[in-house]
Amino acid sequence: MRLDAVRALRVVVGLGAGVAVTGVEDRRGGPLVVGVELAVRPCCGGCGGRVHGHGASTVGLADLRAFGRAVRLGWRKRRWLCPEESCAVRTFTGQDPAVAPPRARMTSRAARHATRRAGLGRAISEIAAELGAGWHTVMAAVHRWDVMDLSGPYRKTFTDALPRAR
Numbered sequence: 001m002r003l004d005a006v007r008a009l010r011v012v013v014g015l016g017a018g019v020a021v022t023g024v025e026d027r028r029g030g031p032l033v034v035g036v037e038l039a040v041r042p043c044c045g046g047c048g049g050r051v052h053g054h055g056a057s058t059v060g061l062a063d064l065r066a067f068g069r070a071v072r073l074g075w076r077k078r079r080w081l082c083p084e085e086s087c088a089v090r091t092f093t094g095q096d097p098a099v100a101p102p103r104a105r106m107t108s109r110a111a112r113h114a115t116r117r118a119g120l121g122r123a124i125s126e127i128a129a130e131l132g133a134g135w136h137t138v139m140a141a142v143h144r145w146d147v148m149d150l151s152g153p154y155r156k157t158f159t160d161a162l163p164r165a166r
């Protein structure tokens with residue numbers, strides 16, 4: 001059997017075909033850092049035309065634990081420029097809510113996990129420690145995903161378990 005390392009990584013990281021794994025950083029004593037970027041070049045949302053690369057910045061996102069370790073995604077978010085002069089869109093950043101919503105500090109799957117845990121009565125501080133994330137990061141994710149994602153059976157328990165603001 002030949003090992004296709006990139007495919008193996010994609011399966012282990014489990015982020016779907018639209019996401020490319022660009023590297024893994026194993027810092028001793030720290031979280032496992034997995035570098036990702038979107039694999040597909042988008043079209044302009046204004047005119048539908050081709051766009052050019054216009055720089056990138058990397059955001060760190062707390063992710064689900066893997067193999068007993070905290071994991072962070074280093075999402076290299078590319079910026080794109082529409083060259084069409086008559087187009088209202090000048091530049092935009094590539095987004096994929098399946099990975100994380102804009103401005104989130106945590107992946108969507110980690111945020112859903114945190115929200116379910118909170119709904120079952122786990123303390124935010126415990127969830128934060130589990131994921132290697134800050135208390136405010138977890139609280140913000142739980143607020144966001146409670147509204148977006150959990151209208152079902154978790155709703156009542158979550159509301160009961162919601163800690164007072166501190």
Ligand SMILES: [Zn+2]
Binds near residue numbers: 045046083089
């Ligand atoms: Zn355009």
